[in-house]
Amino acid sequence: MTQACILIVEDEPLVREVLAAVLADDAYRLEFATCGEEALTIATELRPDLILLDIMMPGMNGYEVCRRIRLAPDLAPIPILMLTALDDAASRLEGINAGADDFLSKPFDRAELCARVRTIVRLNRYRKLIEEKERFLRLAEMLPHGIVLLDADGRIRFANPALAGLLRLSRVEDLLGQDFMVLLAPGHDGLVKACIDDLREDATGFRDVEAMLKRSDDSSFPVAIDGVRYPAMSEPLIQLVVRDTTEQREYLAALEREAYQQRSAGAAYLATVQRMEGRSRQLLETQEFERRMLARELHDEIGQQLGALKLHLRVLGRGTDNAQQVSRLAECLEIVDATIGAIRNRALELRPSMLDDFGLQAALDWYCSRQAERSGASIEVVLDGLEERPLPDVETACFRIVQEAVNNALRHGESHHIEIGLSSLGQQIALRVQDDGRGFIAPSVLATTARGAGFGISSMRERAELLGGNFSITSTPGVGTLVEAMIPLS
Incomplete structure (x- = not known):
């Protein structure tokens, strides 16, 4: 405090x-x-x-x-x-x-x-705490996505009202102490459990794991789950963000039906594809906006709430001579400190503010140095000929492609060295991410991606192609992986 x-x-x-x-x-x-x-x-x-x-x-x-x-x-x-x-x-x-x-x-x-x-x-400090607590409760009630904290045994230590609403529960308290895996529909707990187990060993986190959750009436609905591990706690805690993807799936299914009908009729196929691309770009822009707003809310609102809580815990510590209470207050302060750090890290991972404020090079330098510190790998960034900042859409696409490629190289490829290069070639940006990881059989993985699996590779390809660019990935088992993209500057 x-x-x-x-x-x-x-x-x-x-x-x-x-x-x-x-x-x-x-x-x-x-x-x-x-x-x-x-x-x-x-x-x-x-x-x-x-x-x-x-x-x-x-x-x-x-x-x-x-x-x-x-x-x-x-x-x-x-x-x-x-x-x-x-x-x-x-x-x-x-x-x-x-x-x-x-x-x-x-x-x-x-x-x-x-x-x-x-x-x-x-x-005065008590008054501030009451005000901050009220603001925090209002924010928690307004968040559209479910937020949950799991302890080392996978049991729910905290859940917000949005998650209870998704599950059609009348009280958040009904979730506390439950094993999170029992909320998953049969057959959908294996992948989520594996990702959470990996997260306890690998602090880089996971994104957009698809699963089905069970409601209180035994009906199921699709969700996408993001996970992150708190880096320093007296006991390990895992934070999950649960997003209902029912409307997104219905929307994409409607687009697929519309495209099929157009193909069957042999009319306006190109117009449908262009419309789908426009919608995809809109979805990406909406996703970036939501990430920016959620990062700001986490940092500005919840971060300030926890800061006020920390101040009052220290005041309570100075007001007692009971050794047991002092020890428990010290543990509480440790948890608050770690939570503040985790929220700050999560906010930066959702949308690094330096990407908007200082540009692509600053954001890449920050992200890669952070990943290198976490993983122990050597990550080198070289930018050549980018004296002027590209358009915001181009910067965002380049950053997200690098972010996905580096995450894959560290998490799946177990890479020790990664080289990232961005250079200006006329009216295009050439992007290269080369790693020395385990590699994979590229044709097999790309075929799986074409059938709808492998969201990461599809996301990188879509970001490049929606801006009129192209994307390729080359990999050989035991040699490493090369990700390349050419993106127009305008």
Whole structure:
């Protein structure tokens, strides 16, 4: 938990020194301002937990500073304790009208000052926790996808309302403690269990594993499951994101029926294919948008909630001498720290912000250095002739193709060295991903992909071809794999 920040606004150096000495024993972070303007600037920047505000100052007095803070929406909730040599009722009434929360007359009693500061800081932090908790609950209720955390035995430790809704359960509590595998329809638990078992050994995670879940009425529905492992916990936890794909499957099935009818009639076949490609591009764009929004929600909302929870756990730890409670609070803090790190990592994996902010090279450098650190493999990135940033669609396609190729090389190919090259050839980008992994029999795998399996290769090919480019993959058992794509810049 971070230290509580107190802003002391006092123009007299001696009084500032006394206040600093009095509050030193409580380990606050103390910041100082010598005038009203400086106080407003520091308050805007730091958002302190409490402002100790002198009334009698040259220039802008304490009443005016207080009024301006209360008029600023971002600063208005900050508690203000006025320190004043004025002890008459009119002065206190003016302070109340300006928005002060409490008063302390000079000369002040040191014990009383410390007690009032501790009380105000504690109440302010409790208020913040309540507000953050309410925001978190609203976010959890609004998320459209199911979120679940599994312990080492595969039992559900946390589930959000969306997952209960997908399963047609009236209470989230009905899921807690259950083995997640019992929610899967017969014949669909093997692949999911294998992916989760692999995830306990390999932290790179998995995406879009298709399965069928059982509802409370024994009906089944299709889902796609993403998984990620928390990197540092007192016990291993697995996070799964469960997405209902019923509408997506129905939509794709409708497109297939429409295309079949067009082929059977021998009319407008090309128009149908073009329409399907347009829809596929729209699906990819929608997927990237959803990933960007979910990453932002994870980082901004849930991350802040957990940060507030961490602060209050530390406050609770300082308020007890019970060794068992202190030990349990320490374990809770460890879990919160690991969860914050995992959410930050998951948000970056969903949609790295540097891809939008700084471009393809920055995003690839970040992703590859991260994968190299996780796997121990050597990953080299070389960009040649890309002085200007490509269009956003081209950057996204290149990044996702590299991401899928590197993930396959590490997870399935057990590669030790990967070379990634992007270069500008006229009006096209040439992309190459070469690894020294186990390789595979390319014709067999590509034939399987053509029949609808192997989503990763299909996804890479589709991203390239939807932008008017081409894609190829070459592999030999024991030699490695080469992924190549040519994508137009415009």
